[in-house]
Amino acid sequence: MPELPEVERARVRLDAAVAGRSIVAVNVLHRNVARRVSARAIASLAGAGIVGVTRRGKHQLIRLQDGRTVHAHFRMTGDWHIDRASEPLPRFARAVIVLDDGSRVVLDDPRALSTLDIHAPGSEPDLGLGPEPSDPAFTVGWLREAFGKRRGPIKPVLLDQRVVAGLGNIYAAESLWMARISPATPARSLDDRELVRLRSAIVRVIERASGSRYREGSSRFSVYDREGERCRRCGAKIKRIVQSGRSTYYCSGCQRGQRRARVSRAPRSARP
């Protein structure tokens, strides 16, 4: 459950569960999730008091009273499962943090691609992140500069966390749809009007996803995972392509990359 809004919700739940508590024990159930951390470092968490949890991009930072930071990243499929330590573990439990009030935080992740790291006191991890969409520093000027260095298509650039922190594959596609920009448009060829549209689209897409918790059933995306369906804006078909090994969904009708220099500039034939 990645992407900024989902991670922020997870952070809020985690913070409510752990702030002010102390750790009784941490158990790593799948080696991959703590592959960069020694067993000793894990064991040394026992007894530590927890100040609270912050977030940057998709990273969650659990601040300990002794100055250390436990750094969690869900990657593709991680989530927190918070319950009582006496409950049976969920099927995909990968790590467990037992707290001093008998509650428990379980890192629940079928693919076990999530990561846990521990940072020493005073060593703030360099996460290599650009501004969050909500940051005043996330400006058209910032995007112009970031895109100017990139020769490739815009969509993969939007997934670069140094450009904008927290944007993932779904909301990158949704943002490009909202801004009516083709995902194949070379990043550095975007003009100012497109940059303005794209910046505000990203902000709005993230804001909206942050506000409304998703409802099952109703398709909550405009293009993501909607290959072959009709665009709700222009009625053309949603297509799927692969860019940098990831699926990109977009509307073949209303997302124009102004330079797709094809012969026919004839308008697409009527919509049904």
Add this chain to the structure above:
DNA sequence: CGTATCCTGACC
């Protein structure tokens, strides 16, 4: 820059 890789499950 694109591609492979970590890992496991769901789905065709």
Add this chain to the structure above:
DNA sequence: GGTCAGGATACG
């Protein structure tokens, strides 16, 4: 049995 998966990074 093959393909794909909401991420990030190491590598060619």
